[in-house]
Amino acid sequence: MTEAQLQTHEWRQRLLATHGRLRQRAPLVHCLTNQVTVNFVANVLLAAGASPAMTDHPDEVEGLAATADALLINLGTPSADSVAAMQRASQAANRSGTPWVLDPVGAAALPLRRDVSLELMTSRPAVIRGNASEIMSLTEAGAHGRGVDTQHESQDALTAAADLLAQAEGIAISGRVDRLLGRSTTDTGPLTISLAGGSAWQPRATGTGCALGALIAAYLAVADTPLDAMICAHAHAAAAAERAELTAHGPGSFAVIWLDALDSVDLTDFLSDRLALD
Template sequence: MTVRTSASVSTLDGDVSAFARTSADLLQRVRASEPLVQCITNAVVTGFTANVLLATGASPAMCDIPDEAGVLAGVAGGVLVNLGTPTAEQRQAALEAVEAATRTETPWVLDPVAVGVLPVRTELAARLRDAAPTIIRGNASEILALAGAGSGGKGVDSTDSAEDAADVARELATRTGAVVAVSGPIDLITDGARTVRVANGHVWLTAVTGGGCALGALMAAFASTTDDALAAAVAATLAHTVAAEDAAAVSTGPGSFAVALLDALHTLTPEQLEQRARLS
């Protein structure tokens, strides 16, 4: 398992510049340590998620097989559990992986895709929510539904804004002990006491299958490098969204953007991350 250290982020709500500096440091740590990230994820996004991790400097392992998932989670640096296509085998593998991650103190990320209306994933998401995830990442409608304060969005699309979910996200973070990351035009990330907003990004992230799912995997990678899960979630979001801005600048649409995003993540420097962070 990857060794994690403190990230030295200020606890002052107004000192967001500390998060920009720490994000640069954590990107360096990911590149240096090449953390193994186990992904139990949406079948639609497996390849893209693996490539995003590779481009950023992490090592993906797309292992969602019962009797193997728990073994791998015990040696991984971080684990992603994404409920986009929760087959019976994936559900069993997710529970095994979470149990092993908890036992070995491996950080893990819960991405409750499309919870609220669909019963199988909603029941599993509630069970995993109560299993002490390190980070919970979703759109506003998913976070509201997971907290019992909403009925979910339109499929995988949110019908609520991140600010609509701000109070609920803080309450959910306090209740579960997880950092809660709410994706939107301005991402909101909170541990219940501290809240950071990230204004970087580009609308084409919502036009590529796996834009949000890959971010959950990046959060698992960054969480492998620090004990401050809020700093990890902010750093991963910044890397993803700053790279999206670079990718959009050289693209003509979502197709070329998806390819350019991998290049932008690969060439992103810690200095760029710190200098271009738009945090509040």
């Protein structure tokens, strides 16, 4: 696929139709996520048009993961119970064909999280989403981050992301320029899409990264491909962030205004101007 083909009317229209289907279908997204951000993530899904379910009891997750439209597993605050719930939910999703997202938060800095992520990956996530250090840590034991922060740029993780496509259908690397690896509806080989945009306020508001994983899960439920889901989720988050930045006075007001923008933002111009094929 050439750069010109990427920018065709057909491609843009398919992505815009995917955005429209999210609100029309209100997919049920089961989230096993960071305890610090659970309320914010639920509100982001509601604002975007999806329906959140935040059940995390190990004895409840299998049934919900099997019947939900998509599943998010985020390792932000792992405990013995939450890891057990993640294992059971990922296995149930794999058995039932529920598409799911793995967000290996902190895997580059904390060995437990890396080990749990590698185990969860045996249940075949549709998408693995993280910063460059987290993505690299899943294939390179020596890759490091500081806490949940990255020590690398998104392009540094492209080789690791390509390797991970053997274990997932799409890899989303967040950074100053997001890089998304997956397959289109017409190409059999993997594509790498670059998407610039967003706001400097996003990493200063707790939960924006967790929420991006949830948005990818929501779009997986309505998209033709995981690549389309990743593009729509990243574009939705970034376009809303740019709108919110116009009137925000700091990270607190930004978070609230971003929720409002997620509810109403139009992706037409953003999808026309920001996508690039690496």
